[in-house]
Amino acid sequence: MTFRKTSPIVFVASALVACGGGGASGRTASSDSAGATSSTAGVDLTGAGATFPYPIYSKWFSDYAKETSIRINYQSIGSGGGIRQLTERTVDFGASDAPMSDAELSKAKGPVLHFPTVIGAVAVTYNLPSLQAPLRLTGDMLADMFLGHITKWNDSRIAVLNPGVALPSTDVLVVHRAEASGTTYIFSDYLSTVSPDWAKAPGKGKELSWPVGIGAKGNEGVAGQVKQTPGAIAYVELAYAKQNTLPTAQIRNASGAFVAPSIESATAAAAGIAGQLPNNTDYRISIVNAPGAGAYPIASFTWLLVYRAQIDATKARKLKDFLHWYLHSGEGSAASLDYAPLPDAMKARLDARVDSVIVGGGA
Numbered sequence: 001m002t003f004r005k006t007s008p009i010v011f012v013a014s015a016l017v018a019c020g021g022g023g024a025s026g027r028t029a030s031s032d033s034a035g036a037t038s039s040t041a042g043v044d045l046t047g048a049g050a051t052f053p054y055p056i057y058s059k060w061f062s063d064y065a066k067e068t069s070i071r072i073n074y075q076s077i078g079s080g081g082g083i084r085q086l087t088e089r090t091v092d093f094g095a096s097d098a099p100m101s102d103a104e105l106s107k108a109k110g111p112v113l114h115f116p117t118v119i120g121a122v123a124v125t126y127n128l129p130s131l132q133a134p135l136r137l138t139g140d141m142l143a144d145m146f147l148g149h150i151t152k153w154n155d156s157r158i159a160v161l162n163p164g165v166a167l168p169s170t171d172v173l174v175v176h177r178a179e180a181s182g183t184t185y186i187f188s189d190y191l192s193t194v195s196p197d198w199a200k201a202p203g204k205g206k207e208l209s210w211p212v213g214i215g216a217k218g219n220e221g222v223a224g225q226v227k228q229t230p231g232a233i234a235y236v237e238l239a240y241a242k243q244n245t246l247p248t249a250q251i252r253n254a255s256g257a258f259v260a261p262s263i264e265s266a267t268a269a270a271a272g273i274a275g276q277l278p279n280n281t282d283y284r285i286s287i288v289n290a291p292g293a294g295a296y297p298i299a300s301f302t303w304l305l306v307y308r309a310q311i312d313a314t315k316a317r318k319l320k321d322f323l324h325w326y327l328h329s330g331e332g333s334a335a336s337l338d339y340a341p342l343p344d345a346m347k348a349r350l351d352a353r354v355d356s357v358i359v360g361g362g363a
Helices: 054-068 079-087 102-107 139-147 156-161 182-194 196-200 218-227 238-243 263-270 313-328 344-355
Strands: 045-049 072-076 093-096 112-126 173-177 214-216 232-237 250-252 299-307
Touching (some): 054 112, 079 093, 112 182, 112 344, 173 182, 182 232, 214 218, 218 232, 218 238, 232 238
Parallel strands (some): 045 093, 173 232
Antiparallel strands (some): 112 299
16 A cells, blocks of 8 residues: 654653754754664663644653653654654654655564654745735645745735735745655645646655745744745744744645635544544555635645564553553643644554554564
């Protein structure tokens, strides 16, 4: 298939930050190679990967440590780094906003299970201080902006969708992720769905050959770059736009409605998905450009990646306990951080999937 848990907390989540401007969080920069291999003394489980779900994972791991004294070190190094670290078995679990491809799964040291955790929205954000109302944009227009075909903010195509808005004549300055990124995968999956030109090139992936723009590392780095660059446009997970008080565009969905990124609109994008899943699904599912008047079109599940056969029995039990915990306790805090929780219908299936993880199953 191609895509369609008293002691101080030792939780660490160092997100990659762009050289000229980290996000408002002030987190420490790290690298893929150093991130997941930093000191983990006293840590029970280690993980690495996506920055997209960092805010909710940070809360989960902190809450879980307070409740159980089980400490989880999670390095927010990007989805690509998470997949590489999982593949090399240098972490106990990976995290990605892009499901592993068949090629990536073939390189893993055994079968890998995908566990959807929450549903998030990728927001299109921009720095246009003179605008008072949210911009309206379409998918094909976004594709042309990120392809470099629309170069001015007062382009007639943008003006038609935003009547009465005094658009500046400044340049459109594209900001994108610099490293392998699940957020990029979601955004490019959407653009490939709605724009034939984008589908041809640069297409869909965690890393792209960008025709225009500047790169920044992590959702934090991108948000920080937009915040300090008038005329910038970028894509970030919704929580990062809110944390940085950045405006977000309303995007025209498959039903023709202009929808803002929100918990409700991300939930609408996933509506009906659980009932449509076959019993043998591996959960590598795309929900971009979903039907429904209230559906936000750039939404996605994000996943934890776990080897089905675990080598260390003690760690395996701790990992399985945490997986059950997030499904039944962690999901309740998703909305407070602008993520949509999983549909209830999916939780029973995922419980069974957790139970299928083999404790002390060898390499």
